[in-house]
Amino acid sequence: MRAARCEVHGDPDKIVIREVPDPVAGPGEVLVGIEAASVNYPDVLIAADRYQVTVPTPFTAGSEFAGKVLAVGEGVENFTAGDAVMGSAFGGAFAEQIAVPASALYPVPDGLDMVHAAAFNVTYRTAYHSLTTFGEVKAGDWVVVLGAAGGVGTACIDVATRLGAKVIAAVSTPERAEACRELGAVETIVYDNEDLKARIKEITGKGADVVVDPVGGAYSEQAFRAIAWGGRFVVVGFAQGDIPRIPLNLVLLKGAIVRGFEIRTLGTHLPEAVEKGRIEIERLVANGMKPYVSEIHPLEAAPLALTRVAGRQTTGKIVIDTTA
Known part of the structure; x- marks a missing residue:
């Protein structure tokens, strides 16, 4: 699969597109075919090794995504193949597939397409x-x-x-x-x-x-x-x-x-607030709430998208279309 890889820490222009092995869903994990991923400022910091936690290179950049479940690992009962999901991870979102713990995923609420779902969660x-x-x-x-x-x-x-x-x-x-x-x-x-x-x-x-x-x-x-x-x-x-x-x-x-x-x-310290927020956020989405997406780029343009976010040149959210 294609993935935007950080092979050395540094500015976004150091990110390169590589072919890497497809991930596999392990126990408790879900394999998602990513259709869209959004760019967040922490993605820039992680790539530059300026975030609170260091991620050793090489790694796939990106932390927020939406797509459909391709397969589930042993012990996963709340998702099945074909489910539309959105989620976040510490890395791996700027790619065509990702394997994450089932706890990292949410069903896509009615009213959001994949582009807006990818830009929504974080x-x-x-x-x-x-x-x-x-x-x-x-x-x-x-x-x-x-x-x-x-x-x-x-x-x-x-x-x-x-x-x-x-x-x-x-x-x-x-x-x-x-x-x-x-x-x-x-x-x-x-x-x-x-x-x-x-x-x-x-x-x-x-x-x-x-x-x-x-x-x-x-x-x-x-x-x-x-x-x-x-x-x-x-x-x-x-x-x-x-x-x-x-x-x-x-x-x-x-x-x-x-x-x-x-x-x-948040989920570690205030799990009750997370559940209450999920219900209220879904209610707001049903009433028309959705992210303001100003730009959509193909996966090959991930370095450009990160550069624009790093330079605070954008309004709202930038989304990467991994299917383009």
């Missing part, structure tokens, strides 16, 4: 749990989303709006601001043109109830300084590269709650 679970499980968002809350035009950001706009919150989208360009307004943001802030702290306070009158931050860098503290008393600041990642150091006296003075969210360990 970003929408991240958005939903960042906002609800960790951010405790309520209808009427002011929610600030940093990096709002990215995959997690656009999902946060969608989920928060459907939950009745008012979203302020913070982005890097006027073009991205317009895209976020079309997705449901009631206000937008362009980092380079406006004072983030001042604008948040001006728009809300009291400060943000919830801030979701997948970006990090200098804007994190500015957004935190604009949080309302008792507000919740949810740390999702550091796409800008720099890990912020927010003074703890600000947390004290604002009575704020700072929480970190990592989807990789």
Whole structure:
């Protein structure tokens, strides 16, 4: 089968397309014929060996996919050949097939095709749990989303709006601001043109109830300084590269709650929240919720897709069509 291989750690242009042996489903595993895979920022970090966990080379890049079950291993009873599934893994998604534990898969909800299913699981679970499980968002809350035009950001706009919150989208360009307004943001802030702290306070009158931050860098503290008393600041990642150091006296003075969210360990620590979220997310999908996919590329263009995500040149999600 074809696969996008990381043979040396480095920039996305080091990724190469190779023919590799087809995987086999072992005990407890499911073999999936991948039809679409989406690109997430951690894929860039893993390839560059800048993620929290090192993956030894060589390996197949990619962490999120959708397709149909080809075979199941011993002991698997909840999936059968032909089932449409979506899932995530620590690697292996940018390929024509993947073998993963059955626990890594979800049935594709009604209302999602393979392209949107591939782009759904990581970003929408991240958005939903960042906002609800960790951010405790309520209808009427002011929610600030940093990096709002990215995959997690656009999902946060969608989920928060459907939950009745008012979203302020913070982005890097006027073009991205317009895209976020079309997705449901009631206000937008362009980092380079406006004072983030001042604008948040001006728009809300009291400060943000919830801030979701997948970006990090200098804007994190500015957004935190604009949080309302008792507000919740949810740390999702550091796409800008720099890990912020927010003074703890600000947390004290604002009575704020700072929480970190990592989807990789959510099921281990909060299995009940995962199940509750699955039910609610399926309800939202049935009501029309789906990812904003801006680009679709063939497998051979995986290095380009990763490069565009690394350079924050995209809006929404990029999907790789492994069947093209």
